[in-house]
Amino acid sequence: MKCFKITKVFSIHYEKLHLSLVRIFNDKMQLLVLAIYLVGLFSSAAAVDCPIACKCRWIIDSLYANCSRRGLTSYPKFFNVPVEHLDLSFNNFTEFPRQYADMDSLLYLDLSGNRIANLEAxxxxxxxxxxxxxxxxxSIVDWSHINPNEAFKYAPSLKKLSLSGNSLGNFGGDVASEQLNSQSLNELDLSAAQISIVGGDVLINQLPNLQRLSLANNQLGQLTRLPSRSLLDLNLSNCSVQRLSPMFIEALHNLEVLNLSHNTALQFGWEEDLIVGLELRNLDVSYCNLDQIDLSGLPVLVEVRLRGNLLRSVDQYTFDNNTFLELIDLSRNVLRFIGNAAFNPLKRLKHLNLAYNEIAHLERNLISDNDVLLELNLSRNIIQKLTKIVSNSVRVIDLSWCEISIVESTALTGLSAIQRLDLSNNLISNFPSLMRSETLQHLNLANCRLSTIRNNSFSGFPELADLHLNGNRLINPIPPGHFRGNKFLDQIWLGDNPWICECQNPLFIEFYDYLTMKPAKLKDRHNLRCASPASYYGQLWDYACLSDWTVSARNSSGEKVWSTIMLCILGLGLLALMFGCFQKMMRKHKQRQNRREYNSNQEELQRIRDINERMLREESSATLQQQQEISLLPSYEDALRMPKLERPAKSMLDLSAAERNRKQLRRSQTQADGDNSAGEEELQLDTRQRFRSVEMLSNRDKERTAQYQPHRRTGYMEYNTQSGSRRLSIEESRFPAAHLKRQNLQSAEQIGNFQSYENSPYTKRKPKIAEIPPFKRVNIMADSVEFLTDPEYDSMGSKPGSPFAKRKPKVPTNLQVSAQVYTMEHNLPAAVQLDPAVEDYYSSGHKKAASTSTIASDFQEIAVPDIASLPDDDTRSNVSTSAAEIDLERGMRRKRKNSSTRRVSGNFSAAAAADSSSSASEGERSVPVHKPMRETLF
Structure with a gap:
């Protein structure tokens, strides 16, 4: 209930706001139309150069110039302005404007209300x-002042002439100069022209085309014949005519309209003065104080107005000879009796006005024979009881102000086509409940004495659309169920009733909802006021119940349904909008993701292209540099002539180093342990320098490539402070270096699964130029140092000039290799005696000490049982042997060294080393062999 009242308050305020906006809008629209009109006037006046004293405006395609009531004494000038209607009335002009004669477009000229006294010929x-x-x-006082016989001949198109309000004296006299002469004139107005004499042949001779003549408001003391064959309309109203002779009407052969109203002393319709008009169709004798009338001489009469006379009765003989009558006005007479067959002969009667009479009773079949009667006016009579009236054609009946107090329930059953019934301002206190009409649409019960409405008071009017109940004595709300049978009811008038405003009463709220629910049926809302309680007296329903309905507003079931439907539609629309926005957002997100992925792929491709291009550039530059370095290396004959090395060399560049650099290198060397022999006190590299020389020389290309590519795919270079070497870090790399992919290298897994020397991939390896480190290349066109110094190639006959060509060392038949992986220890000895990089084969006594270095993956123990009888390196310097034995020993040693350098250092397990060592006999001697690291790091 509270929600209902709140909703009602909102609807009330909405209605008020709507009405206010409508009023404002209407006012604004009127102001806008007025502004447009004024702007149009101004623009039109400006466009046609209208004079200042006039207002010019266009109406369709005609230009109207209004110069009236300006107090002008001189006529305004119109230069090249196509004025058609010129109004110069009520000014102070004294002469006729002859200067407008050149205006060919002028059709209408109004000079009334001025001071023109004469008109020249x-x-x-x-x-x-x-x-x-x-x-x-x-100011015309005589016909002769306007020269009527000559002046109007020069206006051949003149149709209408008005001379009313002047002092002309007579019309149609015998003097020719005072007779109006115009062959084109159709309408002449001589009303209030102080004419007292009318007669003559002026109409038939001087005005042969005159059709309308007005002599109203003159004092016609003498009215003689005025013959005319063209006159159709004659107005003699208020002319003090007492008697109209039949000869006067007979002279007007084609007269159709005759107005004799307000001639209070007129004698009309007597036997000796019977008016006969065979063409007269419209007769007006209103307010002539006629108490009887005879219209038998007017057989074609269509409209007769007898308003304001003293007629007392109408019988079947009154309109017996007027069968063409369509309109009869008998209002404001003293009619008390109307015969039962008074209007039966009138088969064409459409409008019958009997208002303001003294009719007390209506015959049942008064208008039953009038089959085309549409409107019956019986207002202002003294009919106290509404009885049954029979008519199959009447649609509108006015019974207002008739002092009706009783309405029979069968009063409308004989009216089969009734649509409007006006019973307002009567004494009806009880409207019958069984009253029925299948065609009634408008029922007016305003200003009666109705206090209650029954549930079946209006149920018999299914077509009812307009109901007036205002001005009655209704105090209680009408249940909406009483109008259940009126489906077309859309206009209800309930104002000016003493309503009791019970704002909390559900019936009152329901009735108000029924009246104000869209579309609102209540049409006089501003007159719907409360009479009680006293606190609400004189207040509108909206304001009186506003305080109560604000606390607890309500809403009707229809409003709930419509609100639910509208909310559902709104929700569906919102969901559809959100779904569309989500789809659009997803499409945009997918487009952005695709674009981002495409850009990242393009960047990756571009980065790979840059890396490849840089690698190609580096390879080309490195190859060029190597070629330049190789071209500077000495030939084999030059190398033989070179002096003997006093110390081991870690690179070919070190061979050509200056003395100063060699001194710096000698300072970094250390002595071997005390258990070594005195013959091995030669300069040797320490552990750091030895490891660095081997790894750097074997991985020189890789280091040169890695230092320019600090990326994840290629790794980065780091410096090992303990071993003193640089190595390629692959801790965070997913793939090996790009330059390592293009080399035919063995994987780490294959190297880790190395089983024996015979299965090594490097056993029968043929070295390639790309894999030979730069320091081993002597000349691009010459043989390598390894090729020149390796005795294995002697059998092939590739070095016939070599001093070792005839040396054929004995190959051991049973060679067992035991490899052991050493790790770098933190506590290395101060000095480690290493093998020299290049061995002097020409020295008379070369002393080789056993190496005790433990560098990781750089040494192997080789058991050579066949040469166990040879003297050890430690005692070789003290034993005197022949030159052939010395050469054989040197060749075997060099062969072991060269074969060990060709092997790939792998990650051999300690178990394999143990197995290999256990398989050897006790008499076999273990010789540590240095195995350089090759390009197997990833």
């Missing part, structure tokens, strides 16, 4: 297009 020369001339209310 040539005044209208040039006004060939003028059709209307108004000279009413001027």
């Amino acid at each position: 040539e005044a209208l020369i040039g006004f060939t297009s003028l059709r209307t001339l108004l000279l009413a209310s001027n």
